[in-house]
Structure formats: C-alpha cells, structure tokens
Amino acid sequence: MxxxxxxxxxxxxxxxxxxxxxxxxxxxxxxxxxxxxxxxxxxxxxxxxxxRALTTFTRSKGQSADIVVVAIDQSSLDGVRDNPAYARDFGPYPWNRGLWTRVVEELANQGAKAVLFDGVMMDEPSTDESTDAGFAQVLKDTGLPVYLGVATHPRAAPLPKVEPVHPPPAPDFGEGADVMMAMARVLAFPVKTDGRALPVLESELLPGARQPNHLVPPIAPLLAEADGFGLVETEPDPDGVLRRTRFAYTDGANAYVTLPVAAAADFFGAGELVFSGRTLRLGSRELKVNPDGSAELDFGGPLHERFPIVPVVALLDAWSLRQEGKPPTGGLGIEPDLFRGRLVVIGPTALGLGETRVTPFGSSAPGLSKQLAALENLLSGRFITEAPFWxxxxxxxxxxxxxxxxxxxxxxxxxxxxxxxxxxxxxxxxxxxxxxxxxxxxxxxxxxxxxxxxxxxxxxxxxxxxANREAAFIRQAFSRYMEPRLIEQMIEENQLPKLDGEERELTAFFSDIRGFSSFSESFQHNPRELVRVLNQYLTRVSSALLNEGGCLDKYIGDAVVCLFGAPINHTDHAVRACRGALAAQAEVAKLRAEFRAKGMPDVYTRIGLNSARLFVGNFGSEQLFDYTAMGDGMNLASRLEGANKSYGSLIMIGPRTYELARDHIEVRELDRVRVAGKAEAVTVYELLALKGALPAQKRWTVQRYHEALALYREQRFAEAAGVLKAQLSEDPEDGPTAVLLARCQKYQEHPPAHFDGVVSLEK
Known part of the structure; x- marks a missing residue:
C-alpha cells in the first residue's frame, strides 16, 4: 500500500x-x-x-572587550547638579568643557586607547573661553587620540572644495588665513568611490521638500588638536528604525566620513577610504558592503548587554580622588584596568537629552547605539550585508x-x-x-x-x-469498484475510462460458492440473516481482491467478477490476480471456521482465472455505465471456475495466466481441456500457493500426480491408477488425485475408442 x-x-x-x-x-x-x-x-x-531575525539569531553573549561607554546618564546629571563643586565649575547641562578636560585627563591616566565623542557637540565657544583652551591643551598634552562628532545643518555655511589628504595638515587659523579652507582640509576625507555617487547631506524640512545640509565645524582650538572628525548622522530607515550605516557622505563639494570611520582610519593606517564593487577598504581593513556602499549594523544586542557602561560622574570622582592621592577606582564602580587599551565612546544615554532612537533591539535606545555598533563592526571586520538580489x-x-x-x-x-x-x-x-x-x-x-x-x-x-473536476467524476464512478489509492493512480496515469472501450491484455477473476443453494436453504426462515452473511462474505472476498489492485466488475448473486490490469494498466496483472485469489481463499477459510463455530453449513469458494486480450471499457449510456470486459477470455475464466467442480480443485487458472505468473506461484497441471465451440485444447492448472509457500506433503502429492498424468496420457491407465491409489492413501483429501484415479479406473475397464488426452468442458 x-x-x-x-x-x-x-x-x-x-x-x-x-x-x-x-x-x-x-x-x-x-x-x-x-x-x-x-x-x-x-x-x-x-x-x-x-x-525579529536580528534579535532572535544574532544576539551576542558577553560584553565587548574593545569598547567602553562613558555615559551621560541620569546619575551623572544628578551627580553634577548635586555636587556644589561640580555645579560651580561646570554649570548646568550642557556642561562647559572644563568637565571634559578632567574626563579626558582621567581616561588618559587610566590607559584608554582613544576617545570618541558622540552626541557631545563642540561647535560653539564656551562663555568662558579658558575652558575651551584648557580642553584643547589637555588633548595636546595627554597625547590621547580624541575624535569628535560633527553635526550638519541646512543653515550652516558651505565649505569650499579642497583636495583632502589624511592625516590632514595642521590648520592655519592665523590672521589673514582662509579659515573656511583650513576647516575644509581638516574635516574632508579622501574617498574613492569607484564611480558610485556618495549620499548627499540633506534634510527634509517638509514632506517632499529636501534641502542640502552643511557641516557645522567644531571650534578652532579643537580643530587644531583633535585627531579626527566624523559625521554623526542619524541615518534612519523609512520607518524611523536605525538598521544601517553609510560610511561617507558629500555636501556637493567634499567627501566626509562618519565618526567610527574617522577613528578606524587611524587604527588601520588608512590614508583614504576606497569603495570597489561590494568591498570597502580602509587601510589594512577590507569589508564587505552593499552595492550602494551601505552596510547593515550587527548590533549584537541592546547597548547595556554589549558594552561596559561607566557614568561620567564616576570619572569626575576618579579624577578628584587622584588629585588627592587616593586610588581612582575604589568605590566608584570602575573595575581596575577597565579602560586600559580600550576605545572609549562618550555620549548621552539619559532619556531627557533627546537622543532616544529606535533600533531592532529596542524602541528607546540611546542614540549612540548606532555609532557603537558601527565602530565595533569596523573593529571586528564584519557588517551585515544584503545577499545579491539573484x-x-x-x-x-x-x-x-x-x-x-x-x-x-x-x-x-x-x-x-x-x-x-x-x-x-x-x-x-x-x-x-x-x-x-x-x-x-x-x-x-x-x-x-x-x-x-x-x-x-x-x-x-x-x-x-x-485538476479535480475530471478526477472527481472518476472517483465517483469507480469508488465502489476499486481501492481509492488505485483510483488516484489511474487518474495520475491519465488512464481515464472511455465509453467506447479499448482492447488490452488483463486477467479475469470469477468466483462462486459451492453448494450455495443448500447453504441458503438453512436461512429460508431468516432471509435477513442470509443477506447479512452474504454481505459479509462478499465484503471480505472483495477486500482481498481490491488490496491486490483488482477492479470489481459485478456481483451475480454469490458470484464475484473482478478484473486485474484494467482500468489501471498493471503489467503484473496475472501475478496480482493469483495473489488476490489466494488471499480470497484465505478469507473464506477464516469464514468457514466462524461458520462452523456458529453451527452454520460449511461452504467452499471456487475460483477461475484467465489472462487474455479482452475488450474492456464502460458499456452503457452517459447516465449509467458498467465497467466490464468482453471476449472469449472472459468466457474461459467463467468456465474454469465451474470446472473446479469436475476436478475437485479450488482455484483453476488458464495457460496464459500460468505463463505470465509462473515464476511467482506454485501450481499443479490438471489436464488439457477443450472449451465448447473451440477446436483447440488448452492446458489448465490448479493454483496452490505463492512461490516457496507450498508444504512438503502437498509438493509430493503434486509430483506423484504429474507422474500419473503422464502415464494416463500414454494410455497406461492401470499404472497410473496404481500411482494415484497409493498417493490417495497418503493424502485422501486431494480432490484432483481422486478425480483422475476414477477416470483411469473407468478407462481401464472400458477403454475409449478415440483417446487424445483432452477433456471437453461442458457449458
């Protein structure tokens, strides 16, 4: 099945x-x-x-070993405000640059590798210019690389076009110098685009109305002392979520890189940023990017899971302790050597500072999450890139x-x-x-x-x-005659029945109950029970046939007519028919045991099988048809079923069935017979078992029967009778042996006038 x-x-x-x-x-x-x-x-x-896939499949375990966040969080805002000395020295937020002077000095003392300021704009002079000078001086004195974020604005003055080099020459802001040109040389970055257009710095003031943005340069003292400058564009997707980054932009005159690229360029010894196909090269680092030069950010998780976070106020306290000659990390939540050899990113995380952004990992992530992810991806050498569209x-x-x-x-x-x-x-x-x-x-x-x-x-x-229209018709028409799986096979093989029929070779099956008239007489006072018993018999015999791929043709009282090899063109139709006949006899044997247990009369089923080319199809009208076969082969199958009575056999098969199935079955050659109306004699066989399943005793009986049959055909009737008589004493239930013995004894007493070894089957 x-x-x-x-x-x-x-x-x-x-x-x-x-x-x-x-x-x-x-x-x-x-x-x-x-x-x-x-x-x-x-x-x-x-x-x-x-x-969802990003948050489900790419969440990293553990914190970054390369980057530490110094957060402008709520505890820092409260700590500076509530400390009289800090409040006096640094004022309200945004604090004056004296605070950042102490932070950078403390980070340098604790061994930080570099510092990036994101979200802390240094583009307006302080009211106390000494704090700006002090901050610039600490950058120079500590030698700690510091990279500043640069904002853009539509009302900023455009910078002139320059030929950038990296690192840029020291800017000249002296009297008579072209300040705008000096600023452009510091902020612009050499970018080779391989023919692709860089994204333009612009903003959308009203829906559909966009205008160019220009850089807002940091104050002059910091332009001279900071190690690099980079854009801190938000870069949201159309739905406002931060998922990707571009590495460089243009204002129409010069190219400018983002803050993480500005820092990474120095780490990797890059003199320029080079795009080539789907590759970005930055000094010794080569990365895969999208065709448009962008890349998707591998966040790895929320900011608090990915990076150690230290409040700004903790560094101020550490600086104060150091001034007092005390250990700068005790009781401040700063682990020893936390900053040593690491990059430090400084930015706001407090909700009230307006830097909240949406990322795949949260709807209220600090804005610096994007810069942190970009920087970490640059350091690890791998962003997320789109697969080619194909x-x-x-x-x-x-x-x-x-x-x-x-x-x-x-x-x-x-x-x-x-x-x-x-x-x-x-x-x-x-x-x-x-x-x-x-x-x-x-x-x-x-x-x-x-x-x-x-x-x-x-x-x-x-x-x-x-597909189901025609199939539904076939299923309805054949559902009572065939197994559903075979109907499906017929449909898929496109072997759909035709009203005009076709000729093909198949095997016909006929069966009948021996002594059914006597059997039915026992139910003459209870005909309903007879119907129930008959239905039970037909159901079990039919199931055995259907399981072997047979197609039920009709019931004639207790007789069953079945076709193998039509409408499905099974090439092994003869083998299937033999298996079905043996299975039907096995079901009848079970029924006989059940009948005997109930005191009911015994029954036998006789079966005839014959393979031949027959005309098969739907015979009838458009409204009612019967799928059946016609031809001499059908008649012979019916005659073989009836001939079992004359030979004492249960299953008789014709010569073509034997020829097709001989390698799969055990048989006994019964006789050569002549059908009424036909001059040609055919050899008929008794089907006994599947190959290898015949018991040794029955095999010996068959062998002795064949010896006697050969003697009989030579008209040595007495010798044949001797062989049969001796074997019948060993196997008294063997019907064909008893029938042939009786015939030999008859011919021994009354020799035939014309003997050809052929028996004529009566109608």
Whole structure:
C-alpha cells in the first residue's frame, strides 16, 4: 500500500511537473514585481522579519572587550547638579568643557586607547573661553587620540572644495588665513568611490521638500588638536528604525566620513577610504558592503548587554580622588584596568537629552547605539550585508517550486492549510535567520514568502478548480469498484475510462460458492440473516481482491467478477490476480471456521482465472455505465471456475495466466481441456500457493500426480491408477488425485475408442 502511494505521488509529479513549474515561475515573477514596486506591503514585512531575525539569531553573549561607554546618564546629571563643586565649575547641562578636560585627563591616566565623542557637540565657544583652551591643551598634552562628532545643518555655511589628504595638515587659523579652507582640509576625507555617487547631506524640512545640509565645524582650538572628525548622522530607515550605516557622505563639494570611520582610519593606517564593487577598504581593513556602499549594523544586542557602561560622574570622582592621592577606582564602580587599551565612546544615554532612537533591539535606545555598533563592526571586520538580489530571487523560486510541487502532488486540504499558514513564512524567516547567524548575510524573507504564498494559492486553485473536476467524476464512478489509492493512480496515469472501450491484455477473476443453494436453504426462515452473511462474505472476498489492485466488475448473486490490469494498466496483472485469489481463499477459510463455530453449513469458494486480450471499457449510456470486459477470455475464466467442480480443485487458472505468473506461484497441471465451440485444447492448472509457500506433503502429492498424468496420457491407465491409489492413501483429501484415479479406473475397464488426452468442458 505504501509503495502504491509513492507511485501515485511520483506519477503526479511526472505528469504535472510543467504545470507546477509554471505556477512557481509565475508566482515568483509576480512577487518580484511587487517587491521592486514596493507593493503588497513587502518592504514593511521585510523590515519586520529582519528585525525579529536580528534579535532572535544574532544576539551576542558577553560584553565587548574593545569598547567602553562613558555615559551621560541620569546619575551623572544628578551627580553634577548635586555636587556644589561640580555645579560651580561646570554649570548646568550642557556642561562647559572644563568637565571634559578632567574626563579626558582621567581616561588618559587610566590607559584608554582613544576617545570618541558622540552626541557631545563642540561647535560653539564656551562663555568662558579658558575652558575651551584648557580642553584643547589637555588633548595636546595627554597625547590621547580624541575624535569628535560633527553635526550638519541646512543653515550652516558651505565649505569650499579642497583636495583632502589624511592625516590632514595642521590648520592655519592665523590672521589673514582662509579659515573656511583650513576647516575644509581638516574635516574632508579622501574617498574613492569607484564611480558610485556618495549620499548627499540633506534634510527634509517638509514632506517632499529636501534641502542640502552643511557641516557645522567644531571650534578652532579643537580643530587644531583633535585627531579626527566624523559625521554623526542619524541615518534612519523609512520607518524611523536605525538598521544601517553609510560610511561617507558629500555636501556637493567634499567627501566626509562618519565618526567610527574617522577613528578606524587611524587604527588601520588608512590614508583614504576606497569603495570597489561590494568591498570597502580602509587601510589594512577590507569589508564587505552593499552595492550602494551601505552596510547593515550587527548590533549584537541592546547597548547595556554589549558594552561596559561607566557614568561620567564616576570619572569626575576618579579624577578628584587622584588629585588627592587616593586610588581612582575604589568605590566608584570602575573595575581596575577597565579602560586600559580600550576605545572609549562618550555620549548621552539619559532619556531627557533627546537622543532616544529606535533600533531592532529596542524602541528607546540611546542614540549612540548606532555609532557603537558601527565602530565595533569596523573593529571586528564584519557588517551585515544584503545577499545579491539573484540569491533572494533564487530562494523565492525554490520556495515557490517547493510549495507548488508539494501541494499539487499531495493534494491534502490539511497540508494546504498548514503549509499556507504555518510553514511558508517561518521557512523564509528561518533561512533569513540562519544566513544572519552563520554568515551575517541578509537574504530576503518577504519576497520568498510572497512567492511561496502565491504559489500555494496557484496550486490550490489548480487542485480545486481544474485538476479535480475530471478526477472527481472518476472517483465517483469507480469508488465502489476499486481501492481509492488505485483510483488516484489511474487518474495520475491519465488512464481515464472511455465509453467506447479499448482492447488490452488483463486477467479475469470469477468466483462462486459451492453448494450455495443448500447453504441458503438453512436461512429460508431468516432471509435477513442470509443477506447479512452474504454481505459479509462478499465484503471480505472483495477486500482481498481490491488490496491486490483488482477492479470489481459485478456481483451475480454469490458470484464475484473482478478484473486485474484494467482500468489501471498493471503489467503484473496475472501475478496480482493469483495473489488476490489466494488471499480470497484465505478469507473464506477464516469464514468457514466462524461458520462452523456458529453451527452454520460449511461452504467452499471456487475460483477461475484467465489472462487474455479482452475488450474492456464502460458499456452503457452517459447516465449509467458498467465497467466490464468482453471476449472469449472472459468466457474461459467463467468456465474454469465451474470446472473446479469436475476436478475437485479450488482455484483453476488458464495457460496464459500460468505463463505470465509462473515464476511467482506454485501450481499443479490438471489436464488439457477443450472449451465448447473451440477446436483447440488448452492446458489448465490448479493454483496452490505463492512461490516457496507450498508444504512438503502437498509438493509430493503434486509430483506423484504429474507422474500419473503422464502415464494416463500414454494410455497406461492401470499404472497410473496404481500411482494415484497409493498417493490417495497418503493424502485422501486431494480432490484432483481422486478425480483422475476414477477416470483411469473407468478407462481401464472400458477403454475409449478415440483417446487424445483432452477433456471437453461442458457449458
């Protein structure tokens, strides 16, 4: 049964594969068109799936070993305000640069590798210019590399075009110097774009109205002493979520890099930023990027999970303790050597400072989360990049093909619903998650999900609106005659019955109950019980035949007519018919035991099998037809069933059946017979068992019978009778031995006038 099921599935796949592929290709093409046009909400779905995959599959364990965050958090705001000395020296937030002087000095003393200021703009002079000078002096004296974030604004003065070099020459802000030119040389960065256009610095004041932005340079003392400057653009996606970064921008005149790139350029010894294809090169570092020069950020988790965080006020306290000659880390929550050899990023985390942003890991993340992720990705040498579109398209096609093939092959309503609702999107999501986790590659999920869903709908439409119409007719017509799995096989092989019929070789099965008239007489006072018993008999015999692929032709009272090899063209129809006949006899043997236990009369079933070319089809009208076969072969099968009575056998098969199934069955050659109306004699056989299943005693009986049959055909009747008589004493229940013995004894007493060894079967 399992093999038949697989055969049906393979047949469906073979016959409908072009249609399945057509559905898949069309679905993929529609989904790709919608993706490119931004239809069906696919970009929104993609962003949602990407965020969930990022948070599910890429969350890192442990904190960064390279970066420490110095946070302008609420505890620092409160600590500076509540400390009279700090409040006097630094004022309210934003604090004067005297505070940052102490912070940088303390970080230098604790061995920090470099400092990046994000969200702390240094573009306006302090009211006390001495604090600006003091901050610039500490940058010079400590030698600690410091990188400042640079903001942009539409009303800022544009900088002139320059030929940038890195590191830039010391700026000249003396009397008569071109200050704007000096600023441009410091802030611009050499970028080679390989022909691609850099994104333009601009802002959207009103919906649809954009205008260029220009850099707001830091104050002159810091331009001269800081080691680098970088943009701190927000770079949100259309839905406002921070997911990606660009490494360089232009204001139409010069190129400017982002703050993480400005710092990383010095770490990697870079004199320029170079884009080439999908590669970004920064000194010794080479990274994969998207075709437009962007890259998606691998956040690794929320800021508080990824980085050690120290409040600014803790560093102020550490500086104060150091001035007093006390250990600068005791009781401040600063672990020994926390800053040694690490990059320090300073930025606001307090909610009231207006730097809250949305990331895949949270709806209220500090703005510096983006710069931290970009810096860490630069240091690790790996961002998340989009897979080439053809990869996602191929994945979409593969999922569409899988959906169409699966649903159009299995054709299960339950599977259709499960695959449609539960598996397509999770499968796309799982592949996206695996690509992010294993390769930090963003394979699209919304496009494949849409292609898969459209393919599901196309497959379901094909199943229910087209393929099932003709199949439903066949199922209804043959449901009472054949096993459902064989009907499905017939449909998939496109072997649909025709009213005008066809000629093919098949094996006909006839069976009848011996002594049914006597059997039925015992129920003359209870005819309902007779009907129940007969139905039980027919059901069990029919089931045995259907399990072997037979097609029930008709019931004639207690007789069963069945066809093997039609309407399904089984090439092993003779073997199937033999197996079915033996299985039917086994079911009858069980019924006999049940009847005996109930005190009911004993019954036997006689069976005739014959293989021949017959005319088979639906004989009848458009309104009512009967699938049957016609021809001499059918008549011979019927005659063989009746001839069992004359030979004392149970299953008699014709010569063609024996020829086709001889390698699979055990038989006894019974005789050569001549059918009424036919001059040609045929050899008939008794089917005894499947190959290798005949008991040794019965095998010996058959062997002795064949010896006697050979003597009989030589008209040595006395010798044949001697062999048969001796064997009958050992196997007294063997009917064919008793029948041939009686015939030999008859001919021994009354020799025939004309003997040819052939017996004529009566009508």
């Amino acid at each position: 399992a093999s038949d099921t697989w055969k049906i599935l393979l047949l469906r796949l073979r016959h409908h594969l072009p249609k399945m592929l057509g559905v898949a290709v069309l679905s993929t093409a529609v989904a790709a068109g919608c993706w490119l046009a931004g239809g069906l909400g696919l970009p929104v779905l993609e962003r949602a799936l990407y965020d 990869v996602s398209l191929l994945f979409a096609l593969g999922l569409a093909v899988l959906s169409a093939v699966l649903l159009m092959t299995v054709r299960s309503p339950a599977l259709e619903l499960a695959w449609l609702l539960l598996l397509v999107v999770p499968l796309s999501f799982g592949v996206m998650g695996a690509s992010l986790a294993l390769g930090r590659v963003h394979v699209l999920a919304a496009l494949p999900a849409a292609a898969g869903l459209l393919a599901c709908l196309g497959a379901m439409a094909s199943n229910h609106l087209f």
